[in-house]
Amino acid sequence: NFMLTQPHSVSESPGKTVTISCTRSSGSVAANYVQWYQQRPGSAPTNLIYEDDQRPSRVPDRFSGSIDSSSNSASLTISGLKTEDEADYYCQSYDGNIRVFGGGTKLTVL
Amino acid sequence: QVQLQESGPGRVQPSQTLSLTCTVSGGSISGGGHYWTWIRQHPGKGLEWIGYRFDSGSTSYNPSLKSRTTISVDATKKQFFLRLKSVTAADTAVYFCAREGGGFHLDSWGQGILVTVAS
Numbered sequence: 265n266f267m268l269t270q271p272h273s274v275s276e277s278p279g280k281t282v283t284i285s286c287t288r289s290s291g292s293v294a295a296n297y298v299q300w301y302q303q304r305p306g307s308a309p310t311n312l313i314y315e316d317d318q319r320p321s322r323v324p325d326r327f328s329g330s331i332d333s334s335s336n337s338a339s340l341t342i343s344g345l346k347t348e349d350e351a352d353y354y355c356q357s358y359d360g361n362i363r364v365f366g367g368g369t370k371l372t373v374l
Numbered sequence: 375q376v377q378l379q380e381s382g383p384g385r386v387q388p389s390q391t392l393s394l395t396c397t398v399s400g401g402s403i404s405g406g407g408h409y410w411t412w413i414r415q416h417p418g419k420g421l422e423w424i425g426y427r428f429d430s431g432s433t434s435y436n437p438s439l440k441s442r443t444t445i446s447v448d449a450t451k452k453q454f455f456l457r458l459k460s461v462t463a464a465d466t467a468v469y470f471c472a473r474e475g476g477g478f479h480l481d482s483w484g485q486g487i488l489v490t491v492a493s
Contacts, residue, residue: 365423
């Protein structure tokens, strides 16, 4: 099966913009929707982005998703960073009936 | 708003079977075209998809866990279940139940339950 590779950690200052990448090892990122989840310490994950770039209504528009077929990767961009955005972020996709999570990225807002 | 809640023993002996229940409230567990899913997270590690049971009754499991995993549903009780056989210390993790809806995303999650495999 395929893998989704994320950077282990990223950091940025409040008010800035950060982008987290998620690279698919095999198969087309464009052919299989990518989802993104946020997990704060001690809590269950919550969905931030689905179907590559769609946001649930409760998620602020500071969060956006995209895919890049040339690099076979997806990205999560968070603008206007807030300290409350400090969390772990996971991408997730699928191949047929199998679902796969990326290894997760720890975002530090300092 | 559907809510999910895991329950089960917090400790399981090695070689035994881990059995967890997820109780669904605020919505139906059948007829909605959902995938009733289990995910786990080893201490300090990332998320690992275990598998799902689809509304139709079909199942899909993580290939690395397939031989030991069964996910089933009792629609009358609005519950779904995880059974993981022959556990070892490597199965110690927080186990989450979740619902995958249209759009392939997990839109509702339980709070998670820590299961420790130890004698």
